[in-house]
Amino acid sequence: MIELLNVSKRFTTKNKTIQALSNVSLTVEKGEIFGVIGTSGAGKSTLIRCVNLLEKPNEGKVIVDGIELTKLSDSQLTLERRKIAMIFQHFNLLSSRTVFDNVAFPLELEGKSKSEIKEKVNSLLELVGLKEKAKDYPANLSGGQKQRVAIARALANDPKVLLCDEATSALDPATTKSILQLLKSINQKLNLTILLITHEMEVIKSICDKVAVIDNGQLAEQGKVEQIFIHPEKEITKGFIQSSLNVELPLIYQNSISNIDSEDNNPLVKILVRGNDEQNSVIINLYEKFKVKAKIISAHLEYVGHLSFGVLLLELKEGNTNEALAYLENEYANTEILGYVG
Amino acid sequence: MSDSIINLLFQGTIETVVMTLVSGFFGFVLGLPTGIFLFLTRKGQLLENKISHQIVSIIVNIFRSIPFIILIVWMIPFTRTIVGTSIGVSAALVPLSVGSAPFIARLVENSLLEIPSGLIEAARAMGAKPLQIIRKVLLPEALPSLINNVSITLITLVGYSAMGGAVGAGGLGQVGYQYGYIGYDFAVMNSVLILLIVLVFIIQISGDLLSKKFNHR
Numbered sequence: 001m002i003e004l005l006n007v008s009k010r011f012t013t014k015n016k017t018i019q020a021l022s023n024v025s026l027t028v029e030k031g032e033i034f035g036v037i038g039t040s041g042a043g044k045s046t047l048i049r050c051v052n053l054l055e056k057p058n059e060g061k062v063i064v065d066g067i068e069l070t071k072l073s074d075s076q077l078t079l080e081r082r083k084i085a086m087i088f089q090h091f092n093l094l095s096s097r098t099v100f101d102n103v104a105f106p107l108e109l110e111g112k113s114k115s116e117i118k119e120k121v122n123s124l125l126e127l128v129g130l131k132e133k134a135k136d137y138p139a140n141l142s143g144g145q146k147q148r149v150a151i152a153r154a155l156a157n158d159p160k161v162l163l164c165d166e167a168t169s170a171l172d173p174a175t176t177k178s179i180l181q182l183l184k185s186i187n188q189k190l191n192l193t194i195l196l197i198t199h200e201m202e203v204i205k206s207i208c209d210k211v212a213v214i215d216n217g218q219l220a221e222q223g224k225v226e227q228i229f230i231h232p233e234k235e236i237t238k239g240f241i242q243s244s245l246n247v248e249l250p251l252i253y254q255n256s257i258s259n260i261d262s263e264d265n266n267p268l269v270k271i272l273v274r275g276n277d278e279q280n281s282v283i284i285n286l287y288e289k290f291k292v293k294a295k296i297i298s299a300h301l302e303y304v305g306h307l308s309f310g311v312l313l314l315e316l317k318e319g320n321t322n323e324a325l326a327y328l329e330n331e332y333a334n335t336e337i338l339g340y341v342g
Numbered sequence: 343m344s345d346s347i348i349n350l351l352f353q354g355t356i357e358t359v360v361m362t363l364v365s366g367f368f369g370f371v372l373g374l375p376t377g378i379f380l381f382l383t384r385k386g387q388l389l390e391n392k393i394s395h396q397i398v399s400i401i402v403n404i405f406r407s408i409p410f411i412i413l414i415v416w417m418i419p420f421t422r423t424i425v426g427t428s429i430g431v432s433a434a435l436v437p438l439s440v441g442s443a444p445f446i447a448r449l450v451e452n453s454l455l456e457i458p459s460g461l462i463e464a465a466r467a468m469g470a471k472p473l474q475i476i477r478k479v480l481l482p483e484a485l486p487s488l489i490n491n492v493s494i495t496l497i498t499l500v501g502y503s504a505m506g507g508a509v510g511a512g513g514l515g516q517v518g519y520q521y522g523y524i525g526y527d528f529a530v531m532n533s534v535l536i537l538l539i540v541l542v543f544i545i546q547i548s549g550d551l552l553s554k555k556f557n558h559r
Contacts, residue, residue: 052467075471082469092464095559096482106468108478137558153468163467 007060201244365438377450493549
């Protein structure tokens with residue numbers, strides 16, 4: 001549905017050139033939710049703006065629903081954009097228009113009749129659950145409600161794809177969740193293709209089918225979300241996954257931890273478990289193989305589809321702890337000895 | 343105060359109001375499109391065009407540099423060809439409109455610059471044509487600020503029209519000039535002053551009210 005082929009984009013300022021995108025290629029299939037994750041400045045905003053040509057790429061092709069946008073004239077492009085909806089981090093609602101008139105805006109551009117507009121807008125406001133706010137101005141709405149209005153507005157022209165530019169980054173966690181649920185339900189109900197960019201792994205994890213990691217203007221890796229979560233290849237990807245899993249050492253351990261590896265001290269290790277049963281049975285393995293009693297100090301496990309992954313903080317007691325440590329370092333990614341406790 | 347003086351003040355007030363409103367109207371007819379053009383041709387805007395922007399910008403700056411009293415005199419030949427005379431209310435309208443237009447253009451440009459750029463981006467993303475963006479996004483979003491600028495302009499025009507009074511434009515300016523400068527009449531002079539102040543206050547207060555009414559931000 002969306003195809004970027006070797007897209008490059010440079011920004012030239014007076015004394016330097018910034019390569020915002022270099023040779024980016026990706027394909028989003030119809031009905032898919034595709035997420036692009038990256039840190040700020042990685043080029044993700046430029047990437048999503050290249051899809052509807054708000055930024056014109058210096059090289060490469062942009063194809064949406066079989067139409068090569070990069071070949072169109074400005075006026076043809078304007079008309080084609082009406083089928084490529086977009087929502088934004090800061091909502092970008094017109095402050096001079098009511099909720100109803102904001103949603104009506106794209107329909108007015110198309111020159112639809114008053115009665116058509118009324119019917120369509122009302123059904124859209126119903127879809128996003130804001131029918132009773134139709135006459136309010138955006139200034140009187142919460143962030144979540146504003147984004148709902150923006151979503152209704154985006155859907156007004158029955159778009160082929162929806163582009164989400166950090167759509168939940170300005171929202172609190174609970175509102176983020178409800179907006180993501182709304183996007184997912186729209187995706188399923190209307191079979192709408194969604195391309196989103198974000199810096200939050202949460203967003204990818206909760207609604208995306210596929211993910212691409214962008215770093216320094218290049219796609220570091222891309223694939224199905226489960227696959228990327230379970231077998232990340234690049235450091236940047238591992239970083240994003242780890243940042244979404246937060247385990248902290250409890251206070252009492254923070255006070256007693258030391259670097260001294262002695263007979264009486266037990267090692268504290270942090271291991272990353274992912275996916276398969278073998279890995280998830282780490283505690284049994286440690287006991288059966290080394291007679292080590294592993295005590296779980298803290299853990300964070302997540303599920304992507306039917307696969308689980310996460311971080312475990314373990315205190316290794318009794319048994320042959322040295323061999324157990326060697327075993328863990330061998331078998332588990334990112335095994336880290338945090339220190340020793342008495 | 344005699345009836346004829348009261349009549350003169352009344353006549354002067356009407357003339358000043360007419361000069362202010364009519365030249366304000368024509369000032370906007372010239373200044374609004376120019377202001378929109380200045381905004382749209384700026385760097386990074388919809389119709390970015392450095393050369394056109396600079397040319398219009400220089401013309402605007404030249405007209406803004408000319409002191410109004412000089413502009414009136416300088417424009418006399420032009421005024422004559424347009425309205426057939428260089429004296430009276432209708433003659434004053436020409437330099438007042440031309441003098442206020444560049445001022446209005448800059449005010450309009452500034453009003454448009456206050457609009458968050460995301461709104462224009464969103465409108466482009468929705469497939470709005472440039473004219474639709476001007477009509478449906480730029481002007482409505484800038485309306486409260488534009489109304490404030492209308493009051494600023496009209497107040498400036500009250501002042502300009504009074505200046506015009508010194509060279510035969512009519513209005514309260516001329517009354518003040520004749521009864522103040524030529525032969526000092528305390529009562530008339532102060533009546534003119536009070537009438538001008540009241541006029542400015544009415545413009546300012548109604549401008550504020552209207553601007554507030556249309557501001558939903």
